[in-house]
Amino acid sequence: MTTAWDALPHWMLPPRPSGWEADDLDNAPGLPRHTKLIDGALIFMISPQRSWHARVVTRLTTALDHQAAEGCVMDRDMTVKLNEKNRPEPAVLAVTVPRPANRPLAPCRR
Numbered sequence: 199m200t201t202a203w204d205a206l207p208h209w210m211l212p213p214r215p216s217g218w219e220a221d222d223l224d225n226a227p228g229l230p231r232h233t234k235l236i237d238g239a240l241i242f243m244i245s246p247q248r249s250w251h252a253r254v255v256t257r258l259t260t261a262l263d264h265q266a267a268e269g270c271v272m273d274r275d276m277t278v279k280l281n282e283k284n285r286p287e288p289a290v291l292a293v294t295v296p297r298p299a300n301r302p303l304a305p306c307r308r
Contacts, residue, residue: 210240220285223277232275235285255289262292269294 209228212218217238223229234241255274263272270292277287 212238217283219282220279221282223285232287234277234287235283238283251289259290262290266292 207228209226213222213226218235218240219238220235223233223235229240230242232243234243259272259274266272273291273293274289275287276291277285278291279285
């Protein structure tokens with residue numbers, strides 16, 4: 199008997215019964231660009247972003263960057279490991295700089 203799981207490409211199957219974990223995204227071959235992990239499930243951006251979205255993100259990033267507290271910078275489309283089961287990719291992200299390479303991103307506070 200064939201199941202829905204059998205129809206999926208091998209790379210879409212989680213590496214363990216508990217599902218995907220944030221660090222798995224770094225080593226999984228064949229994942230589409232901008233793949234997110236929410237509650238241990240892979241989330242794919244299937245359709246390309248419209249130019250309207252790109253313009254809004256650029257303007258928002260610039261406006262926030264001009265108003266950011268000292269030590270904060272805006273970044274865009276960066277994946278963020280929140281915990282083992284969540285690694286979203288927000289369109290705009292405020293981060294403190296510099297940060298040690300082995301530490302997670304910290305939220306900016308004014």
